[in-house]
Structure formats: C-alpha cells, structure tokens
Amino acid sequence: MLRYIVLLILSSSFFMSFGQSGLSPKIASYDINLVLDVDQKKVFADQKLIWRNPSDKEVSDLQFHIYYNAFKNSESTFMKDRGVFDGLLSEALEEGTGWARTDILEMFDEAGNDLTENMTYIQPDDDNEKDQTVLRVKLENPVQAGAIDTFQLKWVSKIPKTMPRTGYNKEYYFMVQWFPKVGVYELAGSRYAEEDQWNCHQYHSSGEYYSDFGDYKVSMDVPADYIVGASGVLKDKQEKGARTIWTYEVEDVIDFAWTTSPHYSVMKDKWEDVEIKLLTYPNHEHCAPRFFQSMKNVLAYMDEHVGAYPYPTITIVDPPIHGLFTGGMEYPTLISSLSFCFFPKGVRTPEILVTHEFIHQYFMQMIATHEVEEPWMDEGFTTYFESRVMNKYYGEYNSTIDFAGIQIGNAEFNRIEFLSSDNPKIAAGNTKSWEYKHGGYGTIAYNKTAMWLKTLEGIVGIEAMDDIMKSYFEKWKFQHPCGEDFTAVVDDVVRKRHGDKFGENMDWFFDQVLYGTVECDYAVKSISNSKQAQPAGFLDGETVVALDVEKLKPGQASKVILHRLGEMILPIEVLVNFENGTAKMEYWDGKARSKEFVYEGEQKIISAIIDPEKKIDMDTNYLNNSMALEPQATGIRKYFVNFLLAAQEALQSITALI
Amino acid sequence: MRSVITVLFSGLKALFSNWEMWLLVYGVNVFFALFVALPFNSFFKSSLGNSLAVNESLNRFDYTFISDFLNEYGLGFSQVLNQSYFVLALFLLLSVFLMGGIIDSLLGKRAEFSFKAFWTACHHHFWRLLRLTIYYFLFHIGLLLIFVQIFSIGGLSPFELETDADVISRVQWVGGFYLFFVALIMMFQDYAKVKVVQTDERWITNSALAGIGFTFRHFFACMFLFIIQVLFFVFMTFVYITIRKQFFMSSEGTILLALFLGQIYLFGRMGVKLLRLSIAGEHIRVYKEETSKHI
Numbered sequence A: 001m002l003r004y005i006v007l008l009i010l011s012s013s014f015f016m017s018f019g020q021s022g023l024s025p026k027i028a029s030y031d032i033n034l035v036l037d038v039d040q041k042k043v044f045a046d047q048k049l050i051w052r053n054p055s056d057k058e059v060s061d062l063q064f065h066i067y068y069n070a071f072k073n074s075e076s077t078f079m080k081d082r083g084v085f086d087g088l089l090s091e092a093l094e095e096g097t098g099w100a101r102t103d104i105l106e107m108f109d110e111a112g113n114d115l116t117e118n119m120t121y122i123q124p125d126d127d128n129e130k131d132q133t134v135l136r137v138k139l140e141n142p143v144q145a146g147a148i149d150t151f152q153l154k155w156v157s158k159i160p161k162t163m164p165r166t167g168y169n170k171e172y173y174f175m176v177q178w179f180p181k182v183g184v185y186e187l188a189g190s191r192y193a194e195e196d197q198w199n200c201h202q203y204h205s206s207g208e209y210y211s212d213f214g215d216y217k218v219s220m221d222v223p224a225d226y227i228v229g230a231s232g233v234l235k236d237k238q239e240k241g242a243r244t245i246w247t248y249e250v251e252d253v254i255d256f257a258w259t260t261s262p263h264y265s266v267m268k269d270k271w272e273d274v275e276i277k278l279l280t281y282p283n284h285e286h287c288a289p290r291f292f293q294s295m296k297n298v299l300a301y302m303d304e305h306v307g308a309y310p311y312p313t314i315t316i317v318d319p320p321i322h323g324l325f326t327g328g329m330e331y332p333t334l335i336s337s338l339s340f341c342f343f344p345k346g347v348r349t350p351e352i353l354v355t356h357e358f359i360h361q362y363f364m365q366m367i368a369t370h371e372v373e374e375p376w377m378d379e380g381f382t383t384y385f386e387s388r389v390m391n392k393y394y395g396e397y398n399s400t401i402d403f404a405g406i407q408i409g410n411a412e413f414n415r416i417e418f419l420s421s422d423n424p425k426i427a428a429g430n431t432k433s434w435e436y437k438h439g440g441y442g443t444i445a446y447n448k449t450a451m452w453l454k455t456l457e458g459i460v461g462i463e464a465m466d467d468i469m470k471s472y473f474e475k476w477k478f479q480h481p482c483g484e485d486f487t488a489v490v491d492d493v494v495r496k497r498h499g500d501k502f503g504e505n506m507d508w509f510f511d512q513v514l515y516g517t518v519e520c521d522y523a524v525k526s527i528s529n530s531k532q533a534q535p536a537g538f539l540d541g542e543t544v545v546a547l548d549v550e551k552l553k554p555g556q557a558s559k560v561i562l563h564r565l566g567e568m569i570l571p572i573e574v575l576v577n578f579e580n581g582t583a584k585m586e587y588w589d590g591k592a593r594s595k596e597f598v599y600e601g602e603q604k605i606i607s608a609i610i611d612p613e614k615k616i617d618m619d620t621n622y623l624n625n626s627m628a629l630e631p632q633a634t635g636i637r638k639y640f641v642n643f644l645l646a647a648q649e650a651l652q653s654i655t656a657l658i
Numbered sequence B: 001m002r003s004v005i006t007v008l009f010s011g012l013k014a015l016f017s018n019w020e021m022w023l024l025v026y027g028v029n030v031f032f033a034l035f036v037a038l039p040f041n042s043f044f045k046s047s048l049g050n051s052l053a054v055n056e057s058l059n060r061f062d063y064t065f066i067s068d069f070l071n072e073y074g075l076g077f078s079q080v081l082n083q084s085y086f087v088l089a090l091f092l093l094l095s096v097f098l099m100g101g102i103i104d105s106l107l108g109k110r111a112e113f114s115f116k117a118f119w120t121a122c123h124h125h126f127w128r129l130l131r132l133t134i135y136y137f138l139f140h141i142g143l144l145l146i147f148v149q150i151f152s153i154g155g156l157s158p159f160e161l162e163t164d165a166d167v168i169s170r171v172q173w174v175g176g177f178y179l180f181f182v183a184l185i186m187m188f189q190d191y192a193k194v195k196v197v198q199t200d201e202r203w204i205t206n207s208a209l210a211g212i213g214f215t216f217r218h219f220f221a222c223m224f225l226f227i228i229q230v231l232f233f234v235f236m237t238f239v240y241i242t243i244r245k246q247f248f249m250s251s252e253g254t255i256l257l258a259l260f261l262g263q264i265y266l267f268g269r270m271g272v273k274l275l276r277l278s279i280a281g282e283h284i285r286v287y288k289e290e291t292s293k294h295i
Ligand SMILES: [Zn+2]
Pocket: A356, A357, A360, A378, A379, A382
C-alpha cells in the first residue's frame, strides 16, 4: 500500500511541476502507458496530453500528427513523395507487413466531453484527401488563453515492418514518430506566422521534426525478455509474470523515442555528469569503444563551442543489420548509429553518425527549428559541426576515411558531395523539405549549408563564428527560431566584431548562399612579367624617339590577372609571390568580372594564389585558384608515375585471364 | 615429394635461362602502359600543369585535388581513358600471341634462348591459344555466375539477415570455395596451354582434356606447386606494399624510388606468371621421363 502511495505522490508531482520551472516553456507534455503486442505487431496505448495554450486568445481546435498513417496506403503523401516501389519500401509492402496505421479509439477532454466524433483528417500541404497524417479535433470547450488543459486518448497502432526510420524487423523494434503528437501553435510574429495558427504539416518523406517542448513519462509494457531503451532516464522497472513494465521520463524535450529487442547488450560509460548508454547486439560489443569515444568527443566539443548539454543521459542505439532502416537517426537524448562487425577502424561511419546525430541535440532539439520548412537549419548546421568535430579529433584529411592508403577528410568529403551532385544549383538553400521535388534535399540542405557556414567562418574568422553559434544558442535554445532569426544573430555579432567592414548587414552573403543558387569560382587567369621600355615613337609630334632596347628590363611591369567565373561575389584574398622570396597579400572585393594587380619594379612575379588559406569553401574549383610561372614539374611527375604504375598493374592483372 | 621439388627448381632454372623472354614480356608491358600514361601526362600538363595545387598535393592522398580534377576535367580525362580500352584489347591479343613463344622456349627444346624460334612459335600457336583463352574466359565467367548464385542463396537483402556475421561467414565460405575453383581452372589452363604447344595438334580439345586429366591425376602435386607460386606472389606484394607505405612521393627522389620499386615489383609479378607455365611444362616433362623409365 505504501508503495502505491509513494508512486501516486511521485506521479502527481511529475505533472504538478508541469508548466512551472525547467529549461523550456513546456507547452505539450505526455503521460503514456502502452502495451506492446509482439505477436500482432501492435501498440495499445492510453495517452494523456497536457497542453498549454501559449496564445492570449482561446483555441478551439487541436491538431495532431498521426505519423504512422503515412504507411496506411500507397496514396499517402509520404508514399507518393518516396515512391512505393522505391528500395526497401517495396519488399515489406509487397508481403503486406509494411502497411501500418494508428486508430484513435477515443478522446476526452478534461471536462469529460467525448471528442471522438469531432475528429477529421486535414491536408494543409497538398489537399491529398487520401493522406491521414494530420488530425484536427474540434474542441467542445476551447482552451482559454494561457490555460492548461488535459486530454485523454486511447489508441492502437499497427507497427510497420522496415519502413524508413521506424518499425520492426524480426525481434527488433525502433519506435519513433509513433504516437499522436500535437502540432505547434505558433503565435503571430513568431517565425513566419502573421496570426496565431497551428503549424502541423503532413508527414513527408524528408523532414520530421517540429514540436513543442514538454515533459514525457512513458511506461512500456513488453515481454519480460525484451530490453527497452528510450529517451530520458529509466525511472522504474516492474516485472509482472511474463511481462515487464519499463518507465522512462524526460523533461524539456520535443519528442520521445524508444526501442526494444530481446537481444540488446546494454553498455555504459560517462562524460562528466552525462551517462552514455549503448544498446547494441552482442556481436557488435567490440565496437563500443568507438561509440563511446566519439560521443565523449562531441559532448566536449559542443559544450565548449556552442553550449552545455543539460540532460543527464544520452542513449546510442546500434541497430542490428536487419534494422538498417533505422540507422543514423536523431531523437531527444536518443540517437541511432550504425556499425558492422567488420568495419575497419579507418572507415569512420560509426563515429561520424554518433557525432552527427548527437549534434542534432542542439540543432533541432534544443534549438527547435522546423525541419520540414527549413531543413537547412538543422541538417546544415549539424553537418557543419560534424566536420569541425571530426576534423579536430581524427584529422583534417582523414576524418572520414583512413583506409588502404585512401584518406578523406570530413569537410572535403562534404564539399565534393555537393560539387559532384547532378545539379548543385537545383534549389535555393531555404527550400522546404517537400519542395525538393527533383532531388537536392541532401546536397543542398546538408552539404551546401555546411559549405557556406564554413565559408562564413572563413570570412568573419573562427572567433566570430564561435561567437555567432554561442549567441544563437543562448538566444534561441528551447524556442523555435527561423532562418531570419539566425541571420539577425549573424548581423549582430559581425557588426560587434568587425564594425561595418562587411557592410550594414550580411544580406549580401545570405542572398547568394542561402536564398540564391549562384556558384562561386575565382581563377588566376595569367601572370606576366613583361619587359617595359622607355617611352618611344612620335611623343611630341615631329621627332621620333627610338626604342632603346638596352633599357628594357625584366619585371618592370609584372601583372596578375584574376577572373570571376561564377556569379557569386565574395571578398577575396590573393597572395602574390615574387622571385626574391617576398610576398604580398592583396584584397579584392570580388565584384568585377576581372581584376589585375600590377607591380612596377625589378621583381618578377613567380606565382599567385587566390584564397591561400582556403577560407572560401564554396569555391567550386581550387585548381584554378593558383598559377605559377613555371610548370609544377615534381607534381606532374608524381601523377605520371602513379598513372604509369596503375596502367602497368592493370595490364599485368588482366593477363591472369590468358 | 622429391619430384615436386625437382619440378619447382627446374622450373625456376628454365625461367632464368630464358631471361631475354622475361625482359621482353616486361618491355611489352611498359610499352603499352606508356601508350596510356603519356597522353594522360600531356593532358594533365596542359590542363593544370601550372597550378600550385599540383605540388601542394604531394604530401598526402589529396581527395580535394583528385575530385576537383575529375569535376573540372573529367570529360578530357575520360577520353584519355577510352583510348586506353583499345590499348588494353591490343595488349591482350599480343599477350596471347606471345604465349606460344613463351611456352615453346620454356619447354627447353633448345640449349639457348633464340628470338627466331620464339617468334616462329608465337606465330605457329597463336590461333589455337587464342581459342583456348576464349574457352577459359567463358569458364571463368560461368564460374563467377554460379558462385554469385550460390552467394545469393537465402537472399542478399540485409533485412533478411539475422546478424552481419552471417555475411562474413558467407563471404568466407563461398569466397573460399570460389577461390579454390578459380585456382583449379587456372591450373587446368596452365597445363592445357603447355599440352597445346607440346602436342601441336590442329584441334585443341584433346590437349585441353589432357591438361585437365594431368591435373587430376597429379592433383596434390599440381596444387602444391600452384600454392607455392601464389605464396611467391603474396610475399612480393606484401613486401612491396610495406615498403611503399613508408614514404610519400613528395620529392623527385621519392618519386624515382617509387617508380623503381614499382618496376621491380611488376617485373617480379611477371616472373611468377611465367614461372607457372615453366613449372607446368617441367611437371609434364618430369612425369613423362619417370613413366618412360618404368616402361
Ligand atoms: Zn542529420
């Protein structure tokens, strides 16, 4: 009896704290009790939603994401975006196990009004009536301005098999976007809202996150041999015969994810006060040090360069091979990576995924941007910091691959991914996730954004960049900033650190890199050291002054000509090297189509280099950034010898057939 | 066992006493490789020979340099590569052509290597060895297809696998058997080639079958000799890679050293390839002598 009283006090105190103290505004909190039926592949749930109306007007409806309905039929917007017969989708759908759904069996408000009949599916993005991923519930009693109301839902979900990001396969379950989640009620003036409104998009194949902060308490009733990992901290574990109930709690987050499998090995480590938990399969246990070390690296780096990680835990899920579809995902305090038992150390996929997915705890989780409307704000920022972290701990030129003589750095890999894409100009950086109709989501939202952030770092300097990121985090953590909120922070910091060196604001930069599609390419066109004579000819009308060949001197007029080949205009540094070993750094605003630097004197120019420190990551071609007077004989010979040896080896290998 | 060792040493002896031929094979390789590498060199020089990026990339595997080169000059580069397919086809034909002379010389009919006899044998055996090469090429393709099928039993989808260790064990088992059969076909081919040159019959079927028959009858000896040669190759490759890993081609000296080491390695590889034929020829000869002694 005493135990029940203690539990009652504990659970009521959990919700009494709601809306009061804490890191975040706590708009939407959840208390969910669920039963996992592993035979039917279903979840049965009782869900309590505690919602605070952030507006100063009453709200007469609620809107929910019902993500699992994306897998309800082939006509959903998700399926149409992705293509039913695309890769992993088709197999599970053909055998029938891929289809899934969530049915809300009943919903009551605090006063006991039955809202079950007030539910309708809406399609705010595309009017696709077959899409049932957004549910609108008309309230009997509107939620008053600033008031907190509680809603009680009972629902059942059929879990999909091997769908993107979520579902089950064999005995492995990865449960994300799994419960009816209320949308964000945006206030006029915040982000792009002109009036108070629901922002609740349909589930698209790219982009997931945009939710309000709150506290979660989730109790998961699973078969006794299953091990559960979830967002937050394990508060209670009760064994009841053939079943075990695992209760996890987490505060000030925008979402909740969980996973279960009877085969998990649970391993633990620590960084300062943060417990790092790894859920992996037994034959991957030897990879644990790689997961833990990379997690410690990224925790330390983000703490130093952006801000503190305030949660007591972070859980890494390392899916089994049949759970590949869930690898490389990010949810509050729970991320998934990927490893194979045979991964060589120099192939750093596990480290990159841990790093990348953890950085999302900052960009999309704590700074709760809208991944669907502005994917660049979470994927791009995350990719930018991924390179910084990986390059710091594993080396600038081998942080992605260091294997079999091949070395590739993270930032350089990112740059080439963008430049080698089919069409780097396919869309502007601020494109909404579902508007990347013909490709470019990955290369623009991830790669290009990371490149222009690195370019910004090059232009304003690393100290100013750190200042920008720290200020952005401090100002916008536990809120929902939009792109303009970020550029305003950049303007403030740049003005504070550089005055008007870069103009009144940085619009000239963002108009090109974020809102535009132009590409950047500066080139050294020529170097000349022409001899210059004294003036000659009919200089004063009648008498001819002869050309005095003796007075021709080399290097009297040395000249470097630069070209701007791309449409993008950026301030450029140019290093000019002279024969006597001296060098001069020149600055060009980069605006004209061509530019020359002329030097009068005895010294010959021997080479010129645009952007010698490679600050402009956006430059599409580094090869034409420099020119020397003399051919680079040693380098040319190196590539010749390499090519010759490769040709000889290829010829010799082919004789194996003879 | 004693006769197998004898075969190995007399094979080595035959190879070294025909060193002119070994040099010739090496020379042909260099000549054809230059046909590919020289156009690349002039293309490379003219497109970015004056860019400082070329020398900057000396001290590491420069992914940015390589990718920018392919992005900017990929079209010109692929034209150079396309030309090399033609060179490759010519090289293959010439290699088949040389095979007759090589085997003829290795069979030790003459006291000294003779280029005249070598070219005559090349010419004489060319069409039959070409047919044999085509047949064995088809065998290799067939074998590969069969093993791809075997590898796919139970599905290749990762979603069907219980653990990734399944993939490893499948690669180990199927790959192991595949390599065994590849070795077997190569052995058949070596002995068949020798038989084709030795018997000098118009139709190659009997010789090819005789080669297979010989391999089966002397399976362990053949396998032992084959493994010895594979070990030669593995050892050489290991030593080469180990030394090459010690330095970057970052100066004129190291570039020259890499070129020199590469040539030694390739020369050695060609020697091992020739040794296989030499040993096959000696093996058949020694066996013949032994059987005639018994008679
Ligand atoms: Zn991401």
